[in-house]
Amino acid sequence: AKAPMRVAITGAAGQIGYSLLFRIANGDMLGKDQPVILQLLEIPDEKVQKALSGVMMELQDCAFPLLAGISAHSDATAAFKDADVALLVGSRPRGPGMERKDLLEANARIFTVQGKALDAVASRNVKVLVVGNPANTNAYIAMKSAPGLPSKNFTAMLRLDHNRALSQVAAKVGKPVTAIEKLFVWGNHSSTMYPDYRFATADGQPIPELIHDEAWNRDVFLPIVSKRGAAIIEARGLSSAASAANAAVNHVRDWLLGTGGKWTTMGVPSDGAYGIPEGTIFGFPVTTENGEYKIVQGLDIDTFSREHIEQTLKELLEERESIQHLLS
Numbered sequence: 001a002k003a004p005m006r007v008a009i010t011g012a013a014g015q016i017g018y019s020l021l022f023r024i025a026n027g028d029m030l031g032k033d034q035p036v037i038l039q040l041l042e043i044p045d046e047k048v049q050k051a052l053s054g055v056m057m058e059l060q061d062c063a064f065p066l067l068a069g070i071s072a073h074s075d076a077t078a079a080f081k082d083a084d085v086a087l088l089v090g091s092r093p094r095g096p097g098m099e100r101k102d103l104l105e106a107n108a109r110i111f112t113v114q115g116k117a118l119d120a121v122a123s124r125n126v127k128v129l130v131v132g133n134p135a136n137t138n139a140y141i142a143m144k145s146a147p148g149l150p151s152k153n154f155t156a157m158l159r160l161d162h163n164r165a166l167s168q169v170a171a172k173v174g175k176p177v178t179a180i181e182k183l184f185v186w187g188n189h190s191s192t193m194y195p196d197y198r199f200a201t202a203d204g205q206p207i208p209e210l211i212h213d214e215a216w217n218r219d220v221f222l223p224i225v226s227k228r229g230a231a232i233i234e235a236r237g238l239s240s241a242a243s244a245a246n247a248a249v250n251h252v253r254d255w256l257l258g259t260g261g262k263w264t265t266m267g268v269p270s271d272g273a274y275g276i277p278e279g280t281i282f283g284f285p286v287t288t289e290n291g292e293y294k295i296v297q298g299l300d301i302d303t304f305s306r307e308h309i310e311q312t313l314k315e316l317l318e319e320r321e322s323i324q325h326l327l328s
């Protein structure tokens with residue numbers, strides 16, 4: 001039997017946690033033959049820790065065959081000890097009267113502490129996925145706070161945007177999602193991200209030819225995907241949680257187990273491709289193999305795409321600028 005892998009999860013008593021933990025314990029993320037130990041981090045608040053203990057009771061009550069251990073923590077260095085995978089989900093939500101800048105700063109403090117803790121105690125090859133918003137900038141901060149770990153191991157979640165785009169395109173062309181390839185999303189996980197189907201195919205046929213409607217791309221598809229998070233809050237009264245957890249499972253699974261040559265979307269530190277400054281955590285098309293991702297290189301960028309890529313990049317660089325003083 002395989003040795004258990006250690007997965008650390010922050011914000012474990014939150015909404016996304018309530019879906020995510022059970023999916024991981026069920027083997028959806030690491031495979032049905034991979035035992036897992038869950039190391040859960042929450043804020044020290046007594047009520048939140050109590051809620052977390054309730055979630056742990058439910059995990060026990062599922063009697064998952066692959067669940068080899070669970071622990072709860074309020075300290076990042078305890079939670080991240082020897083972690084093979086770290087899912088940074090918990091973050092500071094925007095409170096009443098809080099400016100965007102305050103939000104960025106509050107999160108910068110959290111992700112500085114967590115980056116340092118990972119650097120100190122996690123596995124030297126820990127794979128980090130940041131879900132908590134602003135995800136790309138939080139991932140950047142954690143990466144910069146962990147100089148002893150490989151920068152390439154710090155990623156941000158664009159997979160929910162990717163999956164949203166995928167199901168919209170599949171519905172438009174009347175094909176199952178499994179027929180669609182080479183679809184991806186550029187940029188920041190925010191309303192400025194840019195889903196791009198110019199290279200995508202459905203059962204091998206070019207999607208731009210199947211859709212053949214630039215107005216649909218601009219006036220229907222882009223707005224639906226970029227405003228989907230808001231539409232879910234409006235309908236459900238709460239933000240996307242099960243779909244976000246599913247996207248996190250998809251992201252890590254593909255990263256560790258490989259895409260078999262297929263493209264997906266990950267927010268990863270730029271290698272300078274497509275004019276994105278090196279180190280910027282940006283949504284790119286990637287393929288993965290043997291636990292490593294590769295950015296798909298050399299795609300043609302037309303004027304419309306260039307405008308959208310520049311817009312989402314500008315937002316990311318502004319976010320970075322506003323927290324730069326906190327990175328020593």
Ligand code: NAI
Pocket residue numbers: 010011012013014015016017041042043048089090091092093110130131132133134135157158159160161189239240241244
């Ligand atoms: P939630 O508010 O239900 O749960 C967040 C949990 O994180 C809370 O239990 C809170 O106590 C905890 N937390 C806060 N600071 C922490 C810290 N320093 N260490 C450990 N835990 C901490 O929120 P939900 O719905 O689970 O969402 C979590 C985050 O994911 C939010 O920032 C949300 O905006 C983001 N998100 C990102 C998506 C993406 O596609 N990248 C999609 C959906 C949500």
